[in-house]
Structures are given as C-alpha cells and as structure tokens.
Amino acid sequence: MSTEQNHQANTEQEVDATYNENAQAEAETTxxxxxxxxxxxxxxxxxxxxxxxxxxxxxxxxxxxxxxADFDNFRRRTRQEKEEFAKYASLKVVxxxxxxxxxxxxxxxxxxxxxxxxxxxxxxxxxxxQLDQVLAxxxxxxxxxVGQPFNPEYHQAIMQVESDEHxxxxxxxxxxxxxLLKDKVLRPAMVKVSS
Numbered sequence: 001m002s003t004e005q006n007h008q009a010n011t012e013q014e015v016d017a018t019y020n021e022n023a024q025a026e027a028e029t030t031x032x033x034x035x036x037x038x039x040x041x042x043x044x045x046x047x048x049x050x051x052x053x054x055x056x057x058x059x060x061x062x063x064x065x066x067x068x069a070d071f072d073n074f075r076r077r078t079r080q081e082k083e084e085f086a087k088y089a090s091l092k093v094v095x096x097x098x099x100x101x102x103x104x105x106x107x108x109x110x111x112x113x114x115x116x117x118x119x120x121x122x123x124x125x126x127x128x129x130q131l132d133q134v135l136a137x138x139x140x141x142x143x144x145x146v147g148q149p150f151n152p153e154y155h156q157a158i159m160q161v162e163s164d165e166h167x168x169x170x171x172x173x174x175x176x177x178x179x180l181l182k183d184k185v186l187r188p189a190m191v192k193v194s195s
Contacts, residue, residue, distance in 0.1 A: 097131075103123075103126075107127060145174045145189040146171055148170070149169055149170060153185060153188075156189065158191065159192050160195040161195065162194070166194040168194055171192070171193055173191065174190070175191065176190035
C-alpha cells in the first residue's frame with residue numbers, strides 16, 4: 001500500500017472516530033435533556049432555570065471537547081503531511097538526475113570496451129551538459145566572478161595579487177566556481193583579488 005493510500009486510510013479512520021464520538025455525545029445530550037425535562041416539571045422556576053443553564057453549559061463543554069479533538073486531529077494530520085513533504089522534497093530532482101546517472105554508466109561501460117578517448121570525451125561532455133540543464137532548471141546558476149569588484153557575500157578571497165591590468169579590489173582569477181540557487185548564494189566563488 002502506498003504512503004498516500006495509508007494517509008487516506010488514516011484520515012478516514014480519524015473522521016469515522018470523530019463522527020462516532022460526536023454521535024455518542026449527541027445521544028447522551030439528548031437522553032440527558034429528556035431526563036432533565038421530566039425533572040423540571042417538579043422543580044421551582046429558579047431551579048428549572050439553573051438546570052437549564054447547567055444543561056447548556058454541559059452542551060457547550062461537549063462541543064468544546066469535540067472541537068478540540070477535531071483540532072488535535074488536524075494538527076496531527078498537518079504534521080504528518082509536512083514530515084512526508086520534507087522526506088520526499090528532493091524526489092523531483094532525483095528523478096531528473098537518474099538519466100544523467102544512466103548515461104554516466106553507459107559512458108563508463110563504453111570506455112572500458114574501447115580505446116576511443118575522443119568519443120568518450122565527447123560523451124562525457126554531453127552528459128555534463130545534460131546535468132547542467134537539470135541543475136539550471138532547478139534554479140542553479142554559476143556566478144560570473146572574474147573582472148567583478150570583490151564582494152564578500154559572493155566571493156571568498158584566497159589571496160591577493162598585484163595586477164597592472166586591474167584596479168584594487170577586482171577579482172582577477174577564479175579558482176573555484178561559485179553558484180547561486182535562485183537568488184541565494186549556494187557556494188561563494190574562491191578567487192584571487194587584485195591589491
């Protein structure tokens with residue numbers, strides 16, 4: 001049985017349990033009201049009013065208990081849905097990466113059988129482009145660092161070098177690419193900065 005079917009079955013069981021509790025509480029309230037109306041015939045008007053107010057208070061209390069049970073069920077269901085979402089959040093990306101993995105396996109198998117390194121290089125390049133497309137579709141973008149002013153939010157300076165071509169504080173070389181995921185820095189670029 002799938003997770004979604006389990007979740008639906010659990011939800012239906014919770015609704016049935018809540019419905020049964022509500023029906024039982026309403027039946028008890030109705031029985032109490034009938035007994036109360038028989039007792040009220042022999043009571044004074046003040047006592048009848050007190051009994052009526054007690055009955056109303058009991059009904060309100062029962063409604064409160066039912067509403068609280070419904071809210072607890074809702075909260076538990078919401079928590080389960082959040083946990084399930086977090087557990088399978090990467091499902092879409094992993095599905096998109098599976099063809100890339102398949103192509104790498106094919107390339108490795110072909111590389112063992114043949115000594116045509118140009119074809120292997122071309123195949124690996126095609127797989128890299130495929131991987132790059134999947135990541136770009138998810139919002140991953142490489143940073144353009146060389147020639148840009150040094151920004152500590154986007155760049156990690158490894159060293160400073162003297163440069164006649166660039167003014168001070170300009171990135172002159174990128175040692176490791178930096179990446180943005182949508183608008184957030186995923187990894188700052190490791191760079192050399194002019195001094």
